[in-house]
Amino acid sequence: MKRTKVAELLQGTxxxxxxxxxxxxRTKRGNKFVNFIAVNDGSTINTIQVVADVQQxxxxxxxxxxxxxxxxxxxxxxxxQGKGQSVEIQAKNIEVLGLADVETxxxxxxxxxxxxxxxxxHLRPRTNTFGAVFRIRHAMSYAVHKFFNxxxxxxxxxxxxxxxxxxxxxQMFRVTTLDVANPxxxxxxxxxxxxxxxxxxxxxxxxxxxxxxxxxxxxxxxxTFGPTFRAENSNTTRHLAEFWMIEPEMAFSDLTDNMDLAxxxxxxxxxxxxxxxxxxxxxxxxxxxxxxxNRLNFVVTxxxxxLEYTQAVEILKTAKQKFEFPVEWGTDLQSEHERYLVEKxxxxxxxLTNYPKHIKAFYMKQNExxxxxxxxxxxxxxxxxxxxxxxxxxxxxxxxxRIKEMGIHEEELWWxxxxxxxxxxxHAGFGLGFERLILFITGxxxxxxxxxxxxxxxxxxx
Amino acid sequence: MKRTKVAELLQGTxxxxxxxxxxxxRTKRGNKFVNFIAVNDGSTINTIQVVADVQQxxxxxxxxxxxxxxxxxxxxxxxxQGKGQSVEIQAKNIEVLGLADVETxxxxxxxxxxxxxxxxxHLRPRTNTFGAVFRIRHAMSYAVHKFFNxxxxxxxxxxxxxxxxxxxxxQMFRVTTLDVANPxxxxxxxxxxxxxxxxxxxxxxxxxxxxxxxxxxxxxxxxTFGPTFRAENSNTTRHLAEFWMIEPEMAFSDLTDNMDLAxxxxxxxxxxxxxxxxxxxxxxxxxxxxxxxNRLNFVVTxxxxxLEYTQAVEILKTAKQKFEFPVEWGTDLQSEHERYLVEKxxxxxxxLTNYPKHIKAFYMKQNExxxxxxxxxxxxxxxxxxxxxxxxxxxxxxxxxRIKEMGIHEEELWWxxxxxxxxxxxHAGFGLGFERLILFITGxxxxxxxxxxxxxxxxxxx
Numbered sequence: 001m002k003r004t005k006v007a008e009l010l011q012g013t014x015x016x017x018x019x020x021x022x023x024x025x026r027t028k029r030g031n032k033f034v035n036f037i038a039v040n041d042g043s044t045i046n047t048i049q050v051v052a053d054v055q056q057x058x059x060x061x062x063x064x065x066x067x068x069x070x071x072x073x074x075x076x077x078x079x080x081q082g083k084g085q086s087v088e089i090q091a092k093n094i095e096v097l098g099l100a101d102v103e104t105x106x107x108x109x110x111x112x113x114x115x116x117x118x119x120x121x122h123l124r125p126r127t128n129t130f131g132a133v134f135r136i137r138h139a140m141s142y143a144v145h146k147f148f149n150x151x152x153x154x155x156x157x158x159x160x161x162x163x164x165x166x167x168x169x170x171q172m173f174r175v176t177t178l179d180v181a182n183p184x185x186x187x188x189x190x191x192x193x194x195x196x197x198x199x200x201x202x203x204x205x206x207x208x209x210x211x212x213x214x215x216x217x218x219x220x221x222x223x224t225f226g227p228t229f230r231a232e233n234s235n236t237t238r239h240l241a242e243f244w245m246i247e248p249e250m251a252f253s254d255l256t257d258n259m260d261l262a263x264x265x266x267x268x269x270x271x272x273x274x275x276x277x278x279x280x281x282x283x284x285x286x287x288x289x290x291x292x293x294n295r296l297n298f299v300v301t302x303x304x305x306x307l308e309y310t311q312a313v314e315i316l317k318t319a320k321q322k323f324e325f326p327v328e329w330g331t332d333l334q335s336e337h338e339r340y341l342v343e344k345x346x347x348x349x350x351x352l353t354n355y356p357k358h359i360k361a362f363y364m365k366q367n368e369x370x371x372x373x374x375x376x377x378x379x380x381x382x383x384x385x386x387x388x389x390x391x392x393x394x395x396x397x398x399x400x401x402r403i404k405e406m407g408i409h410e411e412e413l414w415w416x417x418x419x420x421x422x423x424x425x426x427h428a429g430f431g432l433g434f435e436r437l438i439l440f441i442t443g444x445x446x447x448x449x450x451x452x453x454x455x456x457x458x459x460x461x462x
Numbered sequence: 463m464k465r466t467k468v469a470e471l472l473q474g475t476x477x478x479x480x481x482x483x484x485x486x487x488r489t490k491r492g493n494k495f496v497n498f499i500a501v502n503d504g505s506t507i508n509t510i511q512v513v514a515d516v517q518q519x520x521x522x523x524x525x526x527x528x529x530x531x532x533x534x535x536x537x538x539x540x541x542x543q544g545k546g547q548s549v550e551i552q553a554k555n556i557e558v559l560g561l562a563d564v565e566t567x568x569x570x571x572x573x574x575x576x577x578x579x580x581x582x583x584h585l586r587p588r589t590n591t592f593g594a595v596f597r598i599r600h601a602m603s604y605a606v607h608k609f610f611n612x613x614x615x616x617x618x619x620x621x622x623x624x625x626x627x628x629x630x631x632x633q634m635f636r637v638t639t640l641d642v643a644n645p646x647x648x649x650x651x652x653x654x655x656x657x658x659x660x661x662x663x664x665x666x667x668x669x670x671x672x673x674x675x676x677x678x679x680x681x682x683x684x685x686t687f688g689p690t691f692r693a694e695n696s697n698t699t700r701h702l703a704e705f706w707m708i709e710p711e712m713a714f715s716d717l718t719d720n721m722d723l724a725x726x727x728x729x730x731x732x733x734x735x736x737x738x739x740x741x742x743x744x745x746x747x748x749x750x751x752x753x754x755x756n757r758l759n760f761v762v763t764x765x766x767x768x769l770e771y772t773q774a775v776e777i778l779k780t781a782k783q784k785f786e787f788p789v790e791w792g793t794d795l796q797s798e799h800e801r802y803l804v805e806k807x808x809x810x811x812x813x814l815t816n817y818p819k820h821i822k823a824f825y826m827k828q829n830e831x832x833x834x835x836x837x838x839x840x841x842x843x844x845x846x847x848x849x850x851x852x853x854x855x856x857x858x859x860x861x862x863x864r865i866k867e868m869g870i871h872e873e874e875l876w877w878x879x880x881x882x883x884x885x886x887x888x889h890a891g892f893g894l895g896f897e898r899l900i901l902f903i904t905g906x907x908x909x910x911x912x913x914x915x916x917x918x919x920x921x922x923x924x
Contacts, residue, residue, distance in 0.1 A: 003714055005614060005682065022714045023682075024885050041713075042681035043614060070885040072714075098856070098886030105884050122877035123884065125680035134681060138616040145607045152467065152505060154600040159915040160622065160666075160689045161635075161704055163922040173623075173637050173659065175666065177693045181653050183642055191643050197635065197693055197703065198922035204622075204637065211915060211924060218587035219504035219596060220467065220485075227622045227688065231639045231659055241659065242623050251503075252465055252484045252534075394560070415584035415924055422567050422585065423486050423532040424560030453621040453673060460625040460660035462673060462877055 007043035068100030132280035143272035158208030172203035216249035249429035289443035389430020396420035469505035530562030594742035605734035620670030634665035678711035711891035751905035851892020858882035
């Protein structure tokens with residue numbers, strides 16, 4: 001017999017039929033006549049109840065059915081007499097595939113702290129919480145691809161190893177095959193990177209945007225979805241050294257198109273989660289954050305507030321709230337400012353535009369005022385910045401001048417500049433930090449809990 | 463007016479209406495009365511013809527419309543009088559968004575070698591060939607996600623940076639933030655990796671399988687799709703230092719289930735390409751490989767031949783063909799052997815199983831004969847090995863003994879071993895090299911031409 005997943009069994013379409021269930025024991029309870037075994041197989045947060053007649057099975061064999069054990073059950077799917085489930089399996093045969101020793105298996109019935117579960121990241125997907133988070137993570141990944149595919153965007157896998165250090169988004173990890181204990185040296189005593197694997201110094205990418213622009217200037221509308229890296233010593237609940245990013249890039253688009261896409265995209269993702277992850281979201285709402293579903297529904301039903309950085313600074317300067325960091329035109333906004341705008345002032349997601357150019361990247365399109373660039377940040381409740389983007393500078397002379405002004409090695413960007421030399425066009429795009437999105441959708445508080453194996457300072461376990 | 467993509471314009475539904483076209487000029491021809499401009503915007507391999515009345519536009523303005531220039535055209539979509547297209551745009555207004563200097567723009571009308579185009583990877587997506595390859599690459603990426611999502615598999619992003627060097631699939635790149643010119647040393651004079659970013663020596667992953675197994679033993683059926691790395695000095699048409707891999711992993715599955723999934727998956731992908739990439743495949747078939755479509759159709763309509771390694775060795779030993787490398791039971795098969803089996807002997811895809819254990823990885827399930835493991839390789843015409851997989855050893859003692867026997871650091875794999883300690887279950891999975899798949903689907907001859915920015919020894923440009 002072929003096994004049927006729990007998610008399908010619970011739909012009850014096989015009622016009255018013999019079925020084969022395989023999964024892990026969550027709990028076992030009962031008396032000397034009957035045992036009730038709750039089994040989960042990861043297909044859903046819900047368990048199915050297996051009813052085992054103690055007389056039929058010898059008591060000895062039921063002993064091995066402990067929390068965490070893996071079992072295969074054949075039996076009849078019947079309507080449940082008990083509360084909390086509509087169907088259950090009346091067991092005919094139970095085979096223990098894998099034991100879980102009661103003394104040593106860490107996931108016994110009692111609740112565990114998220115901190116403790118982080119130490120056993122190889123087992124935490126077996127808990128209700130992490131099962132829910134990782135199923136939602138899957139659903140969001142799929143929704144990303146479906147959204148863009150349906151719109152005619154092409155997925156581009158941009159390189160992870162880069163010879164450029166000009167991406168400008170943060171500190172980088174070196175990638176090397178040189179013997180660090182005894183690296184080859186040049187005549188002048190410097191490391192001889194011509195002998196490294198790629199014949200030069202290489203790093204892990206901080207963004208696929210620049211290569212994404214290459215693709216957009218040929219295929220029209222594209223997106224990336226891949227891992228990016230920051231070698232920053234940030235031990236916060238919102239930063240990872242390795243995280244996934246989604247970066248759409250659109251030829252023939254301006255800042256308004258970009259804002260429209262960002263808002264449509266985020267609403268689509270939230271709606272997809274609401275429609276496809278009901279049970280998992282309900283669990284997280286009940287267990288962690290009673291406002292989660294309200295907040296998700298709020299995002300899909302309200303327009304994002306759009307205003308300029310300059311207007312936001314005015315609002316913040318006249319705010320009654322005291323801020324730790326003072327706000328003046330030209331300063332970068334801190335998390336406290338972003339959250340004030342979103343959570344207190346507008347009480348909805350906010351898109352800020354036209355930031356001062358000196359706090360933004362070299363590639364952003366310069367406004368006529370000479371002071372600002374066509375940047376946009378999307379700010380979300382609880383999260384702060386969830387998307388950062390801009391219209392790109394498509395004018396060769398302006399871009400080249402800005403690169404020089406900022407002291408970036410222009411020769412590394414020859415290919416990027418050539419996009420402006422040959423058939424240039426207005427274009428725009430943004431980056432969405434995937435784990436920030438998952439934080440928002442799940443309501444979890446720590447970014448280390450929404451990625452299967454988090455990488456952060458002093459930690460690359462598993 | 464909103465722009466309409468060429469793919470949509472060519473469907474002709476807007477016939478008789480005014481439209482806005484934006485894209486890049488492929489060719490311009492004509493006479494003193496009328497100009498015909500072929501425009502492509504990346505949405506399809508096809509161009510749309512723009513007809514410009516020379517009298518209406520002054521000749522001077524039409525001069526800038528050269529190959530590679532970016533233009534915006536408003537005009538009426540009309541039935542075409544000429545051959546080769548059903549509709550065309552009668553231009554009312556043409557704006558040049560970006561020039562492309564005839565003297566310096568590298569992609570003039572004449573054909574270019576694939577080697578030359580590799581040097582200008584930032585412009586090659588604008589050619590017919592690479593536009594086709596990258597649109598197909600997108601379609602295959604999407605099909606991978608759709609296939610698994612529809613089957614209830616969950617996508618898991620496994621880590622890129624790993625503290626383990628026990629993955630066993632090849633040489634690794636070091637990831638570090640230490641100052642290579644002056645690294646910290648321990649008292650005994652060795653590099654002090656406790657001062658590195660992650661507090662220990664770290665590398666780029668060669669496979670997400672081990673972490674994928676973690677997820678499968680909780681969520682049931684999962685897959686990975688991400689970049690993997692090999693620091694091997696392989697300058698071949700089939701190897702990259704950075705490539706993408708898809709690795710499904712299924713709890714409660716054996717080698718037969720694994721073969722079934724692999725065959726169904728590959729046929730699904732080929733069928734998806736045939737249904738969704740008709741124009742691009744036809745182009746590649748006509749220009750590069752007249753057998754391409756035949757080969758693709760052949761794969762979806764024929765069962766893969768399944769046989770054991772031992773049987774394959776017998777066939778090869780009695781083959782009339784002379785091989786460069788002799789075959790004996792226990793030797794790893796070379797590309798020439800694999801291709802003989804697929805292309806000459808069976809004339810269809812082949813799945814080989816039950817390889818000698820000493821030529822396969824430590825995690826494969828050991829057969830009762832004590833000599834072989836439940837491995838499988840899927841061999842494809844022209845490509846050789848496209849998929850490698852196995853049932854995994856789920857028995858703690860056997861796995862632990864094999865790890866010791868092979869001299870692998872068991873302490874690095876504590877978490878992997880614990881999967882066998884707590885609720886173990888039979889499980890199986892495989893890896894599909896995504897670029898090998900794209901080679902097969904597109905018929906291209908060099909793996910450097912099926913990834914946007916290839917990484918190989920001495921090359922990490924762009």
